[in-house]
Amino acid sequence: MRTTFVGRVFLACIVLLAVMPMAYAQDTAAKGDRQSAVPRLYVATGPTSEADLARLRAAIGKLAGVQKVEARAEFGAITVTIDGDGSSTQSLFAAAAKSVGFVLRPVSPRYYIATGSEVESDLSRLHMALEKVPGVEQVEMSGRTGGAGVRITGVMGYPTLTAAGKVAGYELRELASYVAAGSSAKADLDRLHAALGKTAGVEQVEMQGLIGGATLLIYGDVGEAALAAAAKPAGFALWSLGSPSGPRVFRIKSGSGTLDSEKLRQALQKLEGIGEIEIRTDSDGPQLSITGGSAQPEGILAAAAAAGFTLRPVRTVALPTLTPEADRNTPPDYDNRVLEELAVVGMPPPDFNLLSKDGGTQIRLSDYLGKKPIVLMFGSCT
Amino acid sequence: MTFVLVYIREAHPGSIISFPAETGGKRLEIMAQTDSVGDRLRNLRQFLSLSGLTMPAVIDDEVNSAKRAYAGWPDRLYAIGLDGKIAFKSAPGPIGFKVPDLAEWLRQNVH
Numbered sequence: 001m002r003t004t005f006v007g008r009v010f011l012a013c014i015v016l017l018a019v020m021p022m023a024y025a026q027d028t029a030a031k032g033d034r035q036s037a038v039p040r041l042y043v044a045t046g047p048t049s050e051a052d053l054a055r056l057r058a059a060i061g062k063l064a065g066v067q068k069v070e071a072r073a074e075f076g077a078i079t080v081t082i083d084g085d086g087s088s089t090q091s092l093f094a095a096a097a098k099s100v101g102f103v104l105r106p107v108s109p110r111y112y113i114a115t116g117s118e119v120e121s122d123l124s125r126l127h128m129a130l131e132k133v134p135g136v137e138q139v140e141m142s143g144r145t146g147g148a149g150v151r152i153t154g155v156m157g158y159p160t161l162t163a164a165g166k167v168a169g170y171e172l173r174e175l176a177s178y179v180a181a182g183s184s185a186k187a188d189l190d191r192l193h194a195a196l197g198k199t200a201g202v203e204q205v206e207m208q209g210l211i212g213g214a215t216l217l218i219y220g221d222v223g224e225a226a227l228a229a230a231a232k233p234a235g236f237a238l239w240s241l242g243s244p245s246g247p248r249v250f251r252i253k254s255g256s257g258t259l260d261s262e263k264l265r266q267a268l269q270k271l272e273g274i275g276e277i278e279i280r281t282d283s284d285g286p287q288l289s290i291t292g293g294s295a296q297p298e299g300i301l302a303a304a305a306a307a308g309f310t311l312r313p314v315r316t317v318a319l320p321t322l323t324p325e326a327d328r329n330t331p332p333d334y335d336n337r338v339l340e341e342l343a344v345v346g347m348p349p350p351d352f353n354l355l356s357k358d359g360g361t362q363i364r365l366s367d368y369l370g371k372k373p374i375v376l377m378f379g380s381c382t
Numbered sequence: 383m384t385f386v387l388v389y390i391r392e393a394h395p396g397s398i399i400s401f402p403a404e405t406g407g408k409r410l411e412i413m414a415q416t417d418s419v420g421d422r423l424r425n426l427r428q429f430l431s432l433s434g435l436t437m438p439a440v441i442d443d444e445v446n447s448a449k450r451a452y453a454g455w456p457d458r459l460y461a462i463g464l465d466g467k468i469a470f471k472s473a474p475g476p477i478g479f480k481v482p483d484l485a486e487w488l489r490q491n492v493h
Contacts, residue, residue, distance in 0.1 A: 111398070142410040149398060149412045208394075217396060343452045343460065345468050350451035354388070354440035357430065359423050363440050368384055369466040373492050375385045375484065376462070378454030379475070381429045382394040382413050 041137050042080040042093065043155055046102035048073040059096040063088040079135070079155050080104060091298050112150040116170035123148055129168040133160050158221040173203060173219045178227060181213040182236035189214055195234040199226055250311035252286040259286050267307035271295045383492060387439035389426040390449040391416055393456030401432060419444060459484050
């Protein structure tokens with residue numbers, strides 16, 4: 001349990017720090033939480049007549065485990081809500097929709113910062129106001145200094161939401177996090193920052209430098225495509241954290257001793273809409289990454305399994321990693337490179353005298369030395 | 383064997399973390415960077431409650447002395463032997479944060 005949590009957080013960091021192909025939250029593959037993993041709300045594109053929508057409802061309703069399907073054309077979009085026990089997955093819903101002429105995709109939650117009162121009654125008024133916005137499916141909030149963090153799932157417009165927030169006395173700003181891969185040179189990152197800042201709809205850009213790129217927190221009403229287009233001339237590839245357009249990463253376990261990567265590659269290439277396949281081995285073992293393409297993760301897992309390979313998606317924390325306060329962050333490589341030689345194997349450890357978790361006593365490392373072996377674990381929640 | 387957790391500045395401030403709510407269900411919390419003792423202590427306690435860890439834990443000071451002295455950011459493992467010298471040092475985290483390597487070292491060197 002302990003290592004699971006810590007491992008999960010660190011796994012997210014591995015992906016971020018190496019600016020390796022970004023895994024997106026790959027919940028559907030997790031055994032045991034299939035139901036919660038399949039999103040309930042989808043948007044569809046296709047014909048909007050009531051007869052067509054009825055066909056869509058019927059097609060999805062036939063799938064195993066589906067208890068209720070609603071499909072409505074409103075607010076300029078077709079929204080589909082599906083309740084079920086999780087035995088049919090997202091790709092089956094999409095396939096069923098496709099068979100009757102619809103393209104179905106899940107709706108991801110969107111994140112907002114609400115600035116205003118921290119008083120609970122005001123926050124609950126905001127909660128109620130947001131829930132009433134047409135198209136809003138679910139609102140989750142958590143109090144924070146100067147207002148609240150808000151997560152909203154639904155198909156709704158930015159102006160409608162901000163207007164609803166304003167009526168409740170809050171300024172609402174959407175935020176989303178992205179990864180940019182390219183250079184870690186300050187001049188290049190500055191150019192990226194400037195290019196993104198000029199993109200229509202962007203209100204504010206915050207950036208944290210990483211080896212080979214940056215993570216970005218972007219406020220405003222702007223989509224991934226516009227940001228990626230702005231990043232490209234600055235020399236960066238940009239994708240949304242949690243977006244299927246970013247690369248997906250899997251750890252590979254093969255049935256036999258040695259990995260026949262060519263066999264896996266061939267099996268995957270038969271999949272419709274597969275993107276660019278890369279198989280390589282790092283210190284944690286063989287790894288598959290797939291960039292671009294429209295193949296759904298469960299399809300990738302199934303195709304690999306049929307060829308005798310077990311893939312384990314590299315999971316990131318399901319919620320996006322956001323990086324405000326960029327000026328307070330130093331790129332990790334720089335920080336550690338400079339400081340690497342201070343604590344050296346074979347030498348006495350640097351002493352410290354730090355406040356204990358009780359908030360009242362100090363712990364001095366040198367008081368403990370020589371009594372028992374000591375393990376020091378450095379880290380934080382994030 | 384004494385385990386000590388040294389809680390240092392956040393690696394990814396602004397991350398949204400889901401904590402169990404007192405009322406059941408979950409509570410989303412945006413983790414801010416910690417530059418004061420109070421903030422750091424609060425985040426440490428949240429971390430301990432979430433992870434269930436009960437080992438001795440300290441917070442790094444406001445000028446991040448321990449983080450700097452040990453190059454401990456974003457996360458890192460050390461073992462100090464009975465001779466009072468550093469005996470094991472992981473590579474910088476998160477890539478180098480390999481608990482199995484430390485476990486192996488402990489198995490071989492601590493009896």
